[in-house]
Amino acid sequence: MNKDPNFSRSNRLDDPVNLLFETSPFGTIDAIVEHDGLAVYFYLNGRGKEGEKFGTRACWVRNLGPGPFVINADEMQQGIPPMMPKTHCKVRTDYVPPDPQSLSVVWFEEGNGAALIETDEQGSPTTLAVIPPWSGLEGFHGYSEECSSESPLAWPMPRKETLHLRIERAQEFWTMLREDDPFSVLQPELLARMDARFAHDFRGDKMNRGYYAIDGGQFPPRGLVEYRSENELIMVTIAMSMVPQPSVEIFTNDPSLWRRIELGIRYRGELDDQIVEKFGMQISGLAGFPWRNFTWFGPGHTCSFGDAIPGSPFVLMVHDHRMKVSVDSQELPGFRGDPINLLWMIPITEQQQNQLEAKEITADDIIRASHFEA
Secondary structure (H helix, E strand, O other), X not given: OOOOOOOOHXXXXXXXXXXXXXXXXXXXXXXXXXXXXXXXXXXXXXXXXXXXXOOEEEEEEEEOOOOOOOOOHHHXXXXXXXXXXXXXXXXXXXXXXXXXXXXXXXXXXXXXXXXXXXXXXXXXXXXXXXXOOOOOOOOOOOEEOOEOOOOOOOEEOOOOOHHHHHHHHHHHHHHHHHHOOOHHHHHHHXXXXXXXXXXXXXXXXXXXXXXXXXXXXXOOOOEEEEEEOOOEEEEEEEOHHHOOOOOHHHHOOOHXXXXXXXXXXXXXXXXXXXXXXXXXXXXXXXHOHHHHHOOOOOOOOEEEOOOOOOOOOEEEEEEHHHOOOOOOOOOOOOEOOEOOXXXXXXXXXXXXHHHHHOOOOOHHHHHHHOOOOO
């Protein structure tokens, strides 16, 4: 772009040049790479109303001229992407922007982070920048290959292999989805386990089994299996676990234990098609909730369940190991080295929800009071 040592901010373009634009497979985040003549930045922008929860996250990639000695604070306050101070930059012999044709994005499996990759003419890839799920926490925004020391704009690319292995694993995941269709393997395996398990519950009682797609034709594919008799209903999601939940790593030391789940609910009482339809709609909505809202479900979490159950507008999530929901306690298969957790949703009242939030009662109290006695 410019090799002149007297390069100045007057070289800034009125309209930034877009080098890359790509929407995540979940449709919730846009990846953008652009430069304004002074610096190249990598952005992740939340899409639409749901994307507001994600916001905008930015990581410096490269200066296109010699950097200043300090960050221009006025520019930052005005929302203008500043150049990285030269004291935080690796030494360059030129200042050209990346070729747009050489750039690609690798989305993290959870969909809430991404890596910017540059591939040279020989097909060798370099990770230029990474905006991981923990971007935005404690003054951290992302990693840049050309950053030499920590700054408010980017941190140096980690030397440990953990991050790079995660990017490689994500590439493997998306390739597998395109070429091998893991849903067609996981779905029948889960269905077989569920059928074998819940057949015990309906012995001597006429049971109807139904299966429905609940993904609306959008990524990722998901299903819902329904077991129903005259006065009892069991519904369980199928293959929700194929994609790991976002943000688990921010709250747990070992995210692999909790990032893959299926949701289930059991209802005893008079049933009709309208009640069953309400249950199905609520569970279908919750099956995509973590990825739309960049959050996760785990044991002890609560969430709204609408008006499907009169007097119980919320549900408490309890791990299958804590419940006596079935005579047969068949374990679910794992996926990509992680266990799959079945979380049962226990209906609770608004008062119980408030008491749980205030820590006046515990999940154990709810379990003991429910028909799912632990």
